[in-house]
Amino acid sequence: MSDKEEEPRIGVFVCSCGSNIGGLIDVKALAEYSKTLPNVVFTEDNLYTCSETGLAQIKNGIKDHNLNRVIVASCTPRTHEPLFRDCVKKEGVNEYLFNFVNIRDQNTWCHQKYPQEAFEKAKDLIRMGVAKAAKLEALDNIIVDATPTALVIGGGVSGMTAALSLANQGFETHLVERENELGGRLKTLHKLFPNDQKAQLLLDNLKKNVGSKENLKIHTSAQVKNIEGFVGNFEVSVEENGNNINLTIGVILVAVGTSLFTPTGYFGYDGKIRITQHELESKLNNNDVKAKDIVMIQCVGSRNDERVYCSSVCCMTALKNALVLKENNPKSNVSILFRDLYTPGTHYEDYYRRAREEGVVFIEYSPEKEPSVEENQIKVYNQYLGEELLIPYDLCVLSTPLVSNNDNKALAQMIKVPLEENGFFLEAHVKLRPMDFATAGVFICGSAKWPVDITESISQGYAAAARASTIISHDTIEVEGATSFLPDYNKSLCTGCEVCIKVCPYNAISKNEEDEIVITQVLCKGCGVCGATCTNHAIIIRHFTDQQILSEIYAYGGKEV
Amino acid sequence: MKNLGENSKSVVIIGAGIAGIQAALDLGDMGIQVHLVEKQSCIGGRMAQLDKTFPTLDCSICILAPKLSECYRHDNITLHTLSEIQKIGGSVGNFSVDVLKHARYVKEGVCTNCGDCGAICPVRGITNFFDANLVTQAAAQIAFPAAVPAAYRIDPNKCLYLNYEICGLCYQNCGADAIDFTQKDSILSLDNIGAIIVATGLDLAEDIHTLNIYGYQKYDNVITAMELERLICASGPQAGHLSRLTDGKHPKKIAYLQCIDSRSQKGQMYCSSVCCMYTTKEAMIAFEHDNELESYVFYIDMRAGGKGFQKFLQRGAKEYNIKYLKSKISHIDVDKDDNPIITYEDYETSEIKQLTVDLVVLATCIIPSRGINKLADVLGIDLDHYDYVKTNPFLPVETSAEGIYTCGCAREPMDIPRSVAEASGAAARAAEVIKGG
Ligand SMILES: Cc1cc2nc3c(=O)[nH]c(=O)nc-3n(C[C@H](O)[C@H](O)[C@H](O)COP(=O)(O)OP(=O)(O)OC[C@H]3O[C@@H](n4cnc5c(N)ncnc54)[C@H](O)[C@@H]3O)c2cc1C
Ligand SMILES: Cc1cc2nc3c(=O)[nH]c(=O)nc-3n(C[C@H](O)[C@H](O)[C@H](O)COP(=O)(O)OP(=O)(O)OC[C@H]3O[C@@H](n4cnc5c(N)ncnc54)[C@H](O)[C@@H]3O)c2cc1C
Ligand code: SF4
Ligand code: SF4
Secondary structure (H helix, E strand, O other): OOOOOOOOOEEEEEEOOOOOOOOOOOHHHHHHHHHOOOOEEEEEEEOOOOOHHHHHHHHHHHHHHOOOEEEEEEOOHHHHHHHHHHHHHHOOOOHHHEEEEEOHHHHHOOOOOOHHHHHHHHHHHHHHHHHHHHHOOOOOOEEEEOOOEEEEEOOOHHHHHHHHHHHHOOOEEEEEOOOOOOOHHHHHOOEEOOOOEEHHHHHHHHHHHHHOOOOEEEEOOEEEEEEEEEOOEEEEEEEEOOEEEEEEEOEEEEOOOOEEOOOOOOOOOOOOOEEEHHHHHHHHHOOOOOOOEEEEEOOOOOOOOOOOOOOOOHHHHHHHHHHHHHHHOOOOEEEEEEOOOOOOHHHHHHHHHHHHHOOOEEEEOOHHHOOEEOOOEEEEEEOOOOEEEEEEOOEEEEOOOEEOOOOHHHHHHHHOOOEOOOOOEOOOEOOOEOOEOOOOOEEEOHHHOOOOOHHHHHHHHHHHHHHHHHHHOEOEEEEOOOOEEOOHHHHHHOOOOOHHHHHOOOOOEEEOOOOOEEEOOOOOOOOOHHHHHOOOOOOEEOOOOHHHHHHHHHHHHOOOO | OOEOOOOOOEEEEEOOOHHHHHHHHHHHHOOOEEEEEOOOOOOOHHHHHOOEEOOOOEEHHHHHHHHHHHHHHOOOEEEEOOEEEEEEEEEOOEEEEEEEEOOOOEOOOOOOOOOHHHHHOOOOOEEOHHHOOOOEEOOEEOOOOOOOOOOOEEOOOOOHHHHHOOOOHHHHHOOOOOEOOOOOOEEEEEEEEEEEEEOOOEEEHHHHOOOOHHHEOOEOOEEEHHHHHHHHOOOOOOOOOOOOOOOOOOOOEEEEEEEEOOOOOOOOOOOOOOHHHHHHHHHHHHHHHOOOOEEEEEEOOOOOOOOOHHHHHHHHHHHOOEEEEEEEEEEEEEOOOOOEEEEEEEOOOOEEEEEEOOEEEEEEOEEEOOOHHHHHHHHOOOEOOOOOEOOEOOEOOEOOOOOEEEOHHHOOOOOHHHHHHHHHHHHHHHHHHHHHO
16 A cells, blocks of 8 residues: 555446347447546446456556556446456555446346436446545455364264364364264164165264264264354354363354154144154164055145245155165055155156156145045045045155254354245355355355255265365465444544444444444454444444545536545 | 465366366365366356356356356466366376367467457358357357457367468467467376366257257257257347247247156156256246246156245246146147147146147256266276266265266256355365375
8 A cells, every 4th residue: 555645547447248238238438438537547348347358458457557446337246346356456456446336237137128228327327436436545455363173063964074074184173963962864764865775874984984083073962152253263162061162163064954844733644653754764763664555645844835945855755765665565555645756866766767666656646636634545636537546544654844943043143144034044145155154154064054865965064164174274364354443533433322233233343341342353244334323423434435435426416526 | 375284286177167167166265276177168168158047047157257267367276178188097196197188279368359360260150069059150269258268269170271271361360469370289297186076067968969859950949948048148149139040030938848858768767957947947037038928838747946946936937927737748840830839738637738839948858978988988987877977875976986076967967056066075075185195
């Protein structure tokens, strides 16, 4: 950062985004218009500013025209700001002197039918962006040390896998399981689809591997009680068998799995001859199934109004148990009443075919005409035959969904991450950041995120370990410099009302021993809530100062500040 | 940022679709050196071809482009395009890998992607795989404008200069002096490779054999889902204004046929996993272009188990005028205006019915990447009975050879979220080898 106030020399790059922007409004004309704005010394339009070609054009612009502020008018900062910031930084311009103007998501996309108005709006947005850019200040990112340790919460198959991988990568890892034994759901299953291996065998192997690592500390009958701090530096207190342990942790992985759904009130469920698949597996483990006519009903408590989702493992579970029952007693009759059979991919479709070949009977029903379970027969309307079938049974097995744990909410609050509408954990981006949370340094894997089978629980366990490793493989962490702060010269303005402490969603604000407001820089996400709430304007949000925001407003209204 | 510990060993990743890219970025971010080997001239794989993606309907290239650039710029990732694996030696922790790098005939860092070479090249009519072969290009070509690396290439099979030593117009026309006809195919020998990741992804049924069921190739108004992705994409051949290839008319009624060559005795026995979902997505996008559009989805089982997928289907039915018909298709004819007529059996009523539409879209089967057999031989890994890379259900990212991992559609058809997760998973396993010693 130079001490002297430099004259702003702004470059404006207007992106066509293929035809996303250029198809509706004239980007060349926008670039021309930008040239007329104060402090703008160079403008250019690009087909894709984010392409290597576009980035090279920005770099050349900076070099050839001595730019000290750069504006890209294009898609959305959500996906593209890091890229452009990085680009200007590599050319020696402080990344906070880059300003993004959104003329796609918030303009051409939403005003598709009004090209003229969209063009005018783009001009307004660019003019405002230019005004702000002139007022931008160079900032430094905040760099903190990181502890190369990991905490995995939940000792089911996904949590064990994640912990093992992190330990194998050389990181000190703590695995916290609230039950007195590792294993999660695996502990109570019988055999496993799609290879019919004994669940116990997989569990024993996993436990053996997990138990053999010196840098992997297993805490059973343990619960996470409190988490303070932030990425690289979490202070975690764990209660293990009544004792309190304090750990300093770099990254946290959530692998708390799911709960079971008890289908009280569905199809005469009684836990005896009308049971769940999970209860059937316990019976199979105890060699306790004598039934000859078995009917399974799919989507019990799922894919309905209350629980819209497909639980994705219950169709395969039904096939598996049907095959087991057929194998145990080839004379038994097993029917599966289903809506859509969920067996995607190669292995699962093969498995479905095998069940058909083994004589399992598949009967489709529609949710409008649900099967009715009577004392010892089941009535189901089959659309294909156009008639009602009567199936006798001595065991009726209900395929119920995996549901989220009741206490996910408390955990979510402790680690400051969101849940989705069904109570499963919500990742940062469904497609491209499936294992990350928006909160830095916290990751998710396995069925706690969404019902998945063991194959996916394992690959997600590894995946979360990889994502976590990208952080703790380094001894420091860098976070955004655009934070809020209470400058010394504003301290006298603060009345100590503590409103900011209450509104901060990231718990970044506290009071020190001198009763002064302190904002932990590395926790602040720069959301601005505190600054907007502070009645005395004591808090300043870097990169969004009053002056910067007002300059945009005046630029819109046509008045200079 | 300093890396903890020196990692002298690197990882070779084969295939730079979203899976290969994610694995490369994760390893690179851990401070591990990566060689990312891609047979095409650019990276991105299938995801780069898609218009929007389910279930969030983000624009595919918009969320992918930053990753492509990140890969290109990453200090720890070396990109090898137009490259294949020729030979490997050694074993886990210490492989040696020979990479055959085909000449681009254009200098990568020098080319400005201006397109002057392609404009002047007299050779025309070479189909562009990226646009599902719906458009043609010159022998001096680029798959799409935002391709990474952002450099043209010369097609050595079609270039007049390379074959007959005549022409050379591009060479004269290139203002940046980027054309280099002296480039030769070369072998790059990489040593000290700790682990290898196979991320060779998918191809489609229509890529390997002339798909001629349901009137495909006989009737121009029967197209594949990938063709629709390109036709409806703002950067595709019709600039996003979907119209019929026969008469340019905007379709008002579109039928989507599921499980084409999938779950079939005649084609492949397996389920392609993603078509139920992308069909609803395609119907939604088409509806967004034209709110009077009617869509009909002919399906067997609707497979929607992923996060938010059932909700997505409900939205399709409620807000996007999509009708789902559980049915079995018999055959397709066309009327005098080239409108496809679908004859089918309705499962709800067991009746034989007919429906005339403007356009039919086939959800064709996903197949293993062409060339996977050869690659498996070179690597010494097993394939399953469908030629996907063989894995054990409880060791999902491990191949049959120690130190060689796999992820994404190379091992089974799957969607992007799962491919990305598995890619990170494979990266973790590779990192265990490198960091764990
Ligand atoms: C009846 C049935 C049959 C199945 N059969 C198969 C099959 O054959 N093949 C297959 O692939 N899949 C099968 N599945 C699915 C399989 O069980 C799941 O994929 C797998 O268990 C998910 O593993 P997980 O680690 O995500 O969660 P879980 O196995 O649920 O483990 C979560 C762990 O976290 C612990 N925990 C929870 N909250 C906390 C907390 N706050 N603090 C500390 N610890 C906590 C729990 O005690 C538990 O040990 C079946 C499921 C059911 C219900
Ligand atoms: C029509 C259609 C629509 C879809 N829509 C969606 C959607 O909306 N949402 C969603 O989540 N998923 C969707 N998918 C699925 C999605 O395309 C895949 O999940 C994803 O592309 C898989 O990524 P990948 O990296 O495994 O494979 P690919 O994308 O196929 O990438 C593999 C890469 O490896 C390269 N390669 C292959 N062989 C070799 C070799 N021998 N040497 C070197 N390189 C090699 C290829 O050139 C390619 O670049 C869709 C698929 C199709 C067909
Ligand atoms: S997996 Fe099968 S039984 Fe379970 S909710 Fe999905 S469709 Fe229904
Ligand atoms: S800017 Fe946001 S995160 Fe930072 S202290 Fe204020 S309210 Fe908290």
